[in-house]
Amino acid sequence: MSNFIFKLVRTLRRTTFSVLACTAVAAVSADAQTAEIPRTQDGKPDMNGIWQALGNAHWDIEPHAARAALQMQAGPVVPVPAKPVLAFGAVGSVPSGVGVVVGGEIPYLPEARAKKIENQENWSERDPGIKCYLPGVPRATYMPFPFQIFQSSSHFFIAYEYAGALRNIYMEDPGPAQVDSWMGQSVGHWEGDTFVAEGSGFNDQTWFDRAGNHHSASMTVVERYTMTSPHHILYEATIEDPETFSRPWMIRMPLYRHVNEDARLGQFKCVEFVEELMYGQLRKNPIGSEERR
Amino acid sequence: MNMRHTTLISAVLLMIASSGFSSHVKAQVRAQVDGQWVMPRTADGRPDLQGNWTNATTTPIQRRRDQDAVYTPEEAARIEGGRAARTEALNQPSDPDRVAPPVGGDGSVGAAGGVGGYNYFWLDPGDRVAMFNGELRASLIIDPADGRYPSRTDASRQRMAEASQFRRQFGQYDNPENRPLAERCIVSFGSNAGPPMLPNYFYNNNYTIVQTPDHIMIMTEMVHDTRIIRMGTPKPLPEHVKPWFGDSWGHWEGDTLVVETTNFSPTQLNRGQLSGATDNLKITERFTRADEYTLNYEFTVDDPETWTDTWSGEVPFTRLPGLVYEYACHEGNYALFNVLSGARAQERREGGRQTPER
Amino acid sequence: MRKNQTILALIGLATVVTVVPLMAHHAFGAEFDRDAPIRLQGPVVRLEWVNPHAWIHLEITKEDGTNEVWMVEGGTPNTLLRRGLRRDCLTPGTEIIVDGYQTKDHSLTRANGRDVTFTDGTKIFLGSSGTGAPYEAEMLATRQQQGRC
Numbered sequence: 001m002s003n004f005i006f007k008l009v010r011t012l013r014r015t016t017f018s019v020l021a022c023t024a025v026a027a028v029s030a031d032a033q034t035a036e037i038p039r040t041q042d043g044k045p046d047m048n049g050i051w052q053a054l055g056n057a058h059w060d061i062e063p064h065a066a067r068a069a070l071q072m073q074a075g076p077v078v079p080v081p082a083k084p085v086l087a088f089g090a091v092g093s094v095p096s097g098v099g100v101v102v103g104g105e106i107p108y109l110p111e112a113r114a115k116k117i118e119n120q121e122n123w124s125e126r127d128p129g130i131k132c133y134l135p136g137v138p139r140a141t142y143m144p145f146p147f148q149i150f151q152s153s154s155h156f157f158i159a160y161e162y163a164g165a166l167r168n169i170y171m172e173d174p175g176p177a178q179v180d181s182w183m184g185q186s187v188g189h190w191e192g193d194t195f196v197a198e199g200s201g202f203n204d205q206t207w208f209d210r211a212g213n214h215h216s217a218s219m220t221v222v223e224r225y226t227m228t229s230p231h232h233i234l235y236e237a238t239i240e241d242p243e244t245f246s247r248p249w250m251i252r253m254p255l256y257r258h259v260n261e262d263a264r265l266g267q268f269k270c271v272e273f274v275e276e277l278m279y280g281q282l283r284k285n286p287i288g289s290e291e292r293r
Numbered sequence: 294m295n296m297r298h299t300t301l302i303s304a305v306l307l308m309i310a311s312s313g314f315s316s317h318v319k320a321q322v323r324a325q326v327d328g329q330w331v332m333p334r335t336a337d338g339r340p341d342l343q344g345n346w347t348n349a350t351t352t353p354i355q356r357r358r359d360q361d362a363v364y365t366p367e368e369a370a371r372i373e374g375g376r377a378a379r380t381e382a383l384n385q386p387s388d389p390d391r392v393a394p395p396v397g398g399d400g401s402v403g404a405a406g407g408v409g410g411y412n413y414f415w416l417d418p419g420d421r422v423a424m425f426n427g428e429l430r431a432s433l434i435i436d437p438a439d440g441r442y443p444s445r446t447d448a449s450r451q452r453m454a455e456a457s458q459f460r461r462q463f464g465q466y467d468n469p470e471n472r473p474l475a476e477r478c479i480v481s482f483g484s485n486a487g488p489p490m491l492p493n494y495f496y497n498n499n500y501t502i503v504q505t506p507d508h509i510m511i512m513t514e515m516v517h518d519t520r521i522i523r524m525g526t527p528k529p530l531p532e533h534v535k536p537w538f539g540d541s542w543g544h545w546e547g548d549t550l551v552v553e554t555t556n557f558s559p560t561q562l563n564r565g566q567l568s569g570a571t572d573n574l575k576i577t578e579r580f581t582r583a584d585e586y587t588l589n590y591e592f593t594v595d596d597p598e599t600w601t602d603t604w605s606g607e608v609p610f611t612r613l614p615g616l617v618y619e620y621a622c623h624e625g626n627y628a629l630f631n632v633l634s635g636a637r638a639q640e641r642r643e644g645g646r647q648t649p650e651r
Numbered sequence: 652m653r654k655n656q657t658i659l660a661l662i663g664l665a666t667v668v669t670v671v672p673l674m675a676h677h678a679f680g681a682e683f684d685r686d687a688p689i690r691l692q693g694p695v696v697r698l699e700w701v702n703p704h705a706w707i708h709l710e711i712t713k714e715d716g717t718n719e720v721w722m723v724e725g726g727t728p729n730t731l732l733r734r735g736l737r738r739d740c741l742t743p744g745t746e747i748i749v750d751g752y753q754t755k756d757h758s759l760t761r762a763n764g765r766d767v768t769f770t771d772g773t774k775i776f777l778g779s780s781g782t783g784a785p786y787e788a789e790m791l792a793t794r795q796q797q798g799r800c
Contacts, residue, residue: 041336048505133624148521150510153336154343155503157510159519166517168501174616178732179700181619205624262528265521267536271479271623275469282633284467284640380779384790386772391690393750394765398685406680408752409765414778415705415726417733466681476681478703496730514729618729625701627761628724631682635755639684 037193037227042153045193045227049149050258050265053142053235056097060211061251062106063099070094070210071123084124094210100142102250106213112244119212126212128205131278132270134165134182136206137199137221138237138251146258148265156188156195161265169197177201180217195225216243231257330584332548337506340548340582345613348590349419349498351376354491354566354606356432356440364429369422376420383413404495417496425589425607433491436593436605442566449569449599456563466636469629474564476629478622481515484565486538488520488554488576489592489606491566499617500610509543509550516622522552530556532572537561539576550580570599586612682724683763687753691721691762692770695745700728700738707764709747723749723764734779740800746770769799776800 038046059070069081069092085092108116119126129135135143145162156169169188177185180203188197204217219241226234233255240248280286333341351372356362364372398407423430432440445453463471475482483493490513492498499514509522520538527542534540538561539554554576562570574596581589588610595603697708705725710718728738741747751765767775777790794800 048508131623134621150503150505150508152343152503152505154341157501157503157512159510159512159521164517164519166512166519168503168512168617178737179618179728182621182624183619264523269479269537271477275477279469279629279633282469282630282637284464284637381787384774384777386774387766387768389748389768389770389772391748391750391766393688393690394752396686396688398752399765404678406678406683407685408679408683408763410679411725411764412767412774412776412778414774414776415730416778417730496727615733618732620702620727620729622703625699626703627706628682628704631754631756631759631761634759635682635684638756638758 036230038230040151040153044151044190045195046151047149047195047225047227047233048151050146050263051149051233051255052144052146052258053253053255055100055142055253056095057100057142057251057253058139058144058209059094060097061100061209061213062211063101063104064094064097064211066096067094070127071121082124100251100253102252106208107246107249109244109246112214116212116214119207119214123210123212127210128207129210130274132163132274133205134163135160136182136202137167137184137186138223138239139206139208140165140167140183141223141235141237141255142253145268146263146265156197159265161268163268163270180204182206184221186223191224193226197223197225199223214244215239215241218243225255228254231259233257332582335504335506339504339506339545340550341504342502342509342550342580342582342588343504344502345615345617346500346502346588346610347498347613348490348492348500348608348610349417349494350421350423350433350492350609351419352423352430352433353494354433355442356434358439358441360431360440362431362435362438362440364422364431366429369429372422373420376418380413415496417498418494419492419498421611423609425609426583430607433606433608434604435607437602443600443602443604445569445600446598449571452571453569456568464636466633469633472629472632474560476632478516478626478629480518480537481513484567485515486511486513486518486520487592488538488541488552488578489566489594489608490578490590491606491608497620499613501617509552512617514617515620517620527553532556535559535572548581552578552580554578566594570596573598583609679763682754683752684755684757685752687755687757689721689749689751689753689762691723691749693746695741695743695747696720697743698738698741702727702729706761707741707747707749707767709749719760721749721760721762723751723762723767725764725767731776736776736800741775747775748772773799 040046040048068079069085069088071082071085072079073082081088081092124130134140140147140160140162143160143162145160147158147160150157150159154171156171158167158169160166165183167183167186169186171188173187174185177200180201182203182205184199184202186197186199188195190196199221202215202217202219202221204215207214219239222238222240224234224236226236228234234252235255236250236252238248238250239245276287335341394409399409401407401409404410423433434440434442437443460471465471469477473482474480480486481493482495484491485493485498490500490511497514501512503510503512507524509524511520511522512518513520518538520541522541522543524543530540535556535558537558539558540556541552541554543550543552545551555574557567557570557572557574561567562574567574574594577593577595579589579591581591583589590608590610591605592608593603593605594600691709691711693709693711695707696710699706699708699722705728706722707725708720708722710720712718746769747767748770749762749764749767751763753759754761769775773794777787777794779787
């Protein structure tokens with residue numbers, strides 16, 4: 001009798017172990033599927049929360065080697081940082097990056113590539129980011145600042161920490177944009193578990209990064225947000241602008257969730273920060289002028 | 294005074310007043326009498342406050358001293374009719390042979406600044422008296438009972454005097470920092486984002502509300518400012534962290550969203566209605582969906598070191614029939630450049646003497 | 652012009668006037684020179700439909716026969732957009748008349764658009780009372796027939 005019980009228990013233990021093992025394997029398999037992605041009550045992937053891109057797309061979205069500064073001038077031996085950025089030293093140096101453009105390079109039309117180079121050579125006078133101008137799309141996504149998604153059954157709204165930029169991505173198409181704007185007009189819909197936002201009505205004032213990459217007011221952007229895990233969104237943006245590029249092109253990067261409990265969007269109202277830069281020479285007594293008492 | 298003009302104007306006023314007023318009241322009554330309106334709810338069972346709203350109204354923040362708390366229907370009709378008549382008058386053609394306006398200014402007052410501002414068609418100041426729970430309100434402030442700001446403490450007057458003294462060491466055009474925050478495109482003029490969220494009586498008094506189970510986001514058209522309200526038990530920010538629009542936490546009391554805000558930025562406490570307030574300022578707001586087209590907004594401002602009593606207001610937010618547009622202010626701010634360069638030019642013209650206060 | 656002024660004065664007396672706000676995006680008196688009035692007439696060159704103020708660029712011909720482009724300040728375009736008015740309502744080439752005052756910085760050819768009209772005196776845009784008064788629909792219909800908004 002005890003022998004039978006012993007065998008029974010042993011079998012049970014093995015069975016239990018097998019069942020547990022299977023369950024564990026099944027659980028690992030499930031990790032790789034979308035089943036565990038948090039969902040809203042209407043069944044959509046729940047992208048509510050605070051997100052941020054890593055990497056250095058905000059410096060330059062094309063593959064690039066590290067360089068001394070965003071703006072260079074001829075030096076006696078090699079190019080050196082230009083005067084407006086010299087004081088930043090290594091803080092102003094550009095890190096290397098493999099780029100986020102699928103296929104490597106932006107397919108500029110020849111004149112547009114020349115303009116990009118000109119933008120780069122005159123960076124300190126031309127980058128709209130210097131003046132705290134609204135960053136546009138897709139640059140807002142990968143600025144080195146977090147953004148917060150507010151997703152309900154009727155709305156998909158993104159508040160960016162940088163410059164208080166924001167986008168209300170309409171879930172119902174209001175028709176063509178009545179006026180060009182910095183952040184454009186975007187209309188969203190779901191394709192399965194991917195949120196698709198189609199943006200148009202952009203002005204021609206924004207850049208893609210700090211490397212002079214630019215576009216015209218004909219640009220349209222189609223973004224795809226796909227949650228690949230509870231803490232990751234795969235972000236893809238397809239840019240189309242026949243005035244600037246020879247064909248549509250795409251950028252792709254992961255977005256990472258801020259998981260710390262007290263995560264919150266800060267305020268970066270940088271308009272104040274650039275007043276000396278933009279209006280300093282109009283002070284009654286400009287700093288450093290002869291008239292300064 | 295031309296009798297014909299007087300008769301014409303009276304007739305216009307009467308016609309517009311009667312048509313405007315009755316349709317306004319009818320619309321409100323219809324929403325309730327039909328009895329079929331059901332509170333729209335989000336998936337988690339809460340009242341749905343989402344969408345585009347406006348708090349534009351003719352009703353002022355403070356009540357005139359000789360005014361009852363509630364307008365009679367005739368008074369309201371006269372106000373709304375007067376607004377409509379003014380709009381019609383200002384839509385009339387001008388003289389195509391008109392000459393330039395007079396040297397020395399055209400006599401216009403207020404914001405028009407003696408140079409006549411710009412055409413009325415740019416404005417959208419609100420055409421309706423504020424109707425709150427069926428009452429035609431003569432002020433947005435409802436407490437104190439006279440509908441006016443309560444008295445200030447001596448300490449708050451002292452703080453305001455010190456701030457004023459600090460400002461007086463500069464000429465008003467000396468530096469960009471001496472210009473109003475709205476002119477610098479840092480926040481809207483008035484208290485659009487607040488809190489409290491008040492109309493500015495000019496334009497763009499528009500908001501978008503987005504609601505999730507754990508956040509309420511209120512976006513103000515001017516100047517594309519977002520207030521992010523977290524739901525739940527407040528975890529106070531460290532004392533030295535003081536964002537614009539403060540730090541807001543919300544919870545539901547039945548079907549009313551209650552929002553409590555503290556930690557206001559010092560610059561916000563040095564401006565407008567909140568001038569002279571202290572770090573202890575707390576503002577409580579209540580949002581209740583009243584019907585299909587109306588969101589009842591109530592607020593209470595509390596700082597015993599600044600006002601001798603709390604003060605409260607009630608503002609109807611109504612559905613905005615249209616989009617909220619981008620208001621990229623800083624990006625197109627020629628005006629600040631013009632003001633500063635103009636002051637420097639005037640100083641040069643006047644041989645470097647202090648720019649006269651204008 | 653005088654007739655309109657009289658009407659305004661009457662309305663001011665006849666209605667219960669709400670508090671006139673002294674604030675705005677900025678006080679016009681800070682930007683424009685009361686002692687430098689202008690009257691400009693010429694074709695629209697460009698519309699800058701931006702905030703905080705839209706700017707209408709027009710080309711005038713000076714007394715010496717040379718051309719000069721001025722920009723006149725308007726209000727927020729958002730108000731017009733919400734009324735369904737599009738920027739292309741006012742097309743380049745359309746002749747307009749502006750009266751106002753030049754910026755205090757006289758080196759700039761900029762002024763406030765105190766009153767901006769077509770050459771027949773009608774306003775380039777219409778204000779809306781929001782009451783749906785019958786006269787408004789009529790005015791809009793007439794303007795649309797003229798190719799205006």
